[in-house]
Amino acid sequence: MLQALQRADDRFNFWRHTNFDERADLMYQLARLLKKQKRALAELITQEMGKTINESVAEIEKCAWVCEYYAEHAGDFLKDRIISTDAQTSFIRHEPMGAVLAVMPWNYPFWQVFRFAAPALMAGNVGLLKHASNVTGCALKIAELIQQAGFEEGCFQTLLIDHDLTAELIKQPKLKAVTVTGSEAAGRKIAAKAGKNLKKTVLELGGSNAFVVLADANLDNIINTAVTARFQNTGQSCIAAKRFIVEASIYDEFLERFKNKVEQLKCGDPMDEATSLGPMARADLAEELADQLQRSVQQGAKILIGGEQSKTRFQATIVTNVTVNTPLMQEETFGPVAPVFKAKDDEHALKVAAATRYGLGVTVCTRDPETILKQLHRFPDGAVFINELVKSDPRLPFGGTGISGYGRELSRPGIKEFINQKTVYVKTGQRLRNDNFMV
Structure with missing residues (x-):
């Protein structure tokens, strides 16, 4: 577990400096792999948790969609935002946080992971996955697919760990944030551990x-x-x-x-x-x-x-x-x-x-x-x-209130959850020599 976290941290120090075009090329390749293998991946879902094969195929197709969506839009979502102030120039710089742990459930074993992984990786973060124990095959396959797409080792890793080791992982300084999809009880426990260690969390919990x-x-x-x-x-x-x-x-x-x-x-x-x-x-x-x-x-x-x-x-x-x-x-x-x-x-x-x-x-x-x-x-x-059922869509923010949790996934707000929105303020008496600092 600690070795995996160290690999993630080491990779982050390189991955964060890649540009959006490089990340997007890999994300598009990941989408192509999902589409090419969708029947086999769907069968894996159905074998492990019983979803009908038609629903499993649709789940894989949706994962490809979210990869393509963030490949196309992440650069725009995270570009520097100029703010007019008394400074010569002032802007918001969006920077990745580092290693993010995703604790995911079994009911949508691919989609729940990809709606985290696509924006997190496109933002320059690296991911660690603690999946539900009854979909271990899906968990391992996701990490394999991401590596097959060309993401370097350490960008995304599946960890086969129990709740106690998950709690230990959250304590580690190199882990920067945690996202949880699951029950209210699971959310409360993990949020308490993360809060004690001052780690950012996003909780997508139950609903009625x-x-x-x-x-x-x-x-x-x-x-x-x-x-x-x-x-x-x-x-x-x-x-x-x-x-x-x-x-x-x-x-x-x-x-x-x-x-x-x-x-x-x-x-x-x-x-x-x-x-x-x-x-x-x-x-x-x-x-x-x-x-x-x-x-x-x-x-x-x-x-x-x-x-x-x-x-x-x-x-x-x-x-x-x-x-x-x-x-x-x-x-x-x-x-x-x-x-x-x-x-x-x-x-x-x-x-x-x-x-x-x-x-x-x-x-x-x-x-x-x-x-x-x-x-x-x-x-x-x-x-x-x-006049429509509630559903998730990469183009729209997704998340709840009350005991359904907090924070948002998907769309522009989703990619900004695990970002340091850094204020930059420059005051001089002359023009800046170089204005190519903007991204």
Whole structure:
């Protein structure tokens, strides 16, 4: 572990001095490798954590996209920014921090890593990866791909270490920052260790996203979106719709149409392209979801369809008769269970949507988006999507509030998280002899 950190630090002293064109050439090559090998890489994802093969292929394609995005835009995002002051010249210089540790989860084993790695490497940082233990093959393959693309040894390394060694790594002065995607509990523990050692952190944690359906929503357009929002990746996504909140006047029609679509999901072998709902990643996760469902039923919730669990298999489930205090409405649910809440009116629906400790994202379905745009302040979330499921996009900042974490990934804000934004102020009585200091 310490040897890996030393390699990272040694490489950083060279990598930081490469220019954006050099980094971009390597990043484009990495994108080409991902595209060329996408079927084999997708099969690795599916074998390790059970995602359907179609979703795995889409994940690899998205990784290639984020590589290309930062290859194209990093230089512009991080160029010196001139600020007008009393000085002869003053500007902000963007400089990399050094070695950054990424602690990543299993549910999107390539995408979660690449949305960190692409901006970090393009910014001139170097990366260390501590991945989830059930996707070790993916973790090793990512480091291999980055090296195959031409990045020198030490630019990015996968570490097969446990939680104790991770804590020791965070203490080391040569490690400059930590980014975590995972549960609230994991985020709290790692942030506490990083904070004690004054290390910058970015936390992308759990979510309990509301999917609000107002009375004027176009059900023809949003039913498929609702099903995908809850059941993609077998519901194992931080940004999945976790709470469906539907106005009373449209509730019965939505529920019937939602139920019909969910019943059409095909469970089966995740390697089969016809399968639309795969197994959960681990049996213990399915058991935890079954416990959340059972506790909700004990408090009055009713199972409309599904509800059965066997090892890693969990039926697509819809639950009704829920209240704001039902466990499925209060806790993050990581699996194919959809509670549907009946709201009295639009005011009630929006109030319930905001009644959560999480703050990752919210979807609002309506034919009148302008009314929602005037009420954005009502949603504390990091993202508001109107008539679309919450999703990550390299072009847009991604992150949450509350116990969903802090900081941003992707877009311009994402690449600046692990950057020293250095103020430079020069006051002289004459012209500077050389103005080529700007980058």
